[in-house]
Amino acid sequence: MCEECYSNKNRITPLLNPFVCLQKHTQYICGTCGRYICIEHDEKRGLQRWNFPFKSLEIAKLYLRTANYTMKKSCGIYEISSSKGRVFYKIFVCIEDLELFLRKNKNKICEKMAPVFIVEKYKEYPNTEVRKLTAKEIKKYMSERQGVICRVDY
Numbered sequence: 001m002c003e004e005c006y007s008n009k010n011r012i013t014p015l016l017n018p019f020v021c022l023q024k025h026t027q028y029i030c031g032t033c034g035r036y037i038c039i040e041h042d043e044k045r046g047l048q049r050w051n052f053p054f055k056s057l058e059i060a061k062l063y064l065r066t067a068n069y070t071m072k073k074s075c076g077i078y079e080i081s082s083s084k085g086r087v088f089y090k091i092f093v094c095i096e097d098l099e100l101f102l103r104k105n106k107n108k109i110c111e112k113m114a115p116v117f118i119v120e121k122y123k124e125y126p127n128t129e130v131r132k133l134t135a136k137e138i139k140k141y142m143s144e145r146q147g148v149i150c151r152v153d154y
């Protein structure tokens, strides 16, 4: 597992519409393994990808680094279930944010009220970059994705 971005698949992201994401969105460039992680703020709501729910813990882990980096703090991934029994994962900076979310979403519960995944301590890395990519970088990254099994259950 990459110590900086918590994934062992260094070309797995973006999962959906990779070209659009790499071309249009600001990326967190992992200084350790070179993985690009979308860190773009959604224009309307000012939210980033990590603010949204994830279908699996594995996918949530792929975006956790952008949460930690943005908040300069070790955020937690929590398992949430809906009253219909649907399970999803969401990243929160602290337990208070989770509690606020649960108060606003009465049909959602978090059984454990503790993270299912969190890294010990927030750490900065010397080679991290956050910026838009060049056409050359996108081409190289996409070619490196070829042959890598980019399969995630989502």
Ligand SMILES: [Zn+2]
Residues within 6 Å of the ligand: 014, 020, 021, 022, 025, 038, 039, 040
């Ligand atoms: Zn994106």
Ligand SMILES: [Zn+2]
Residues within 6 Å of the ligand: 002, 003, 004, 005, 006, 007, 010, 030, 031, 032, 033, 034, 035
């Ligand atoms: Zn990495």
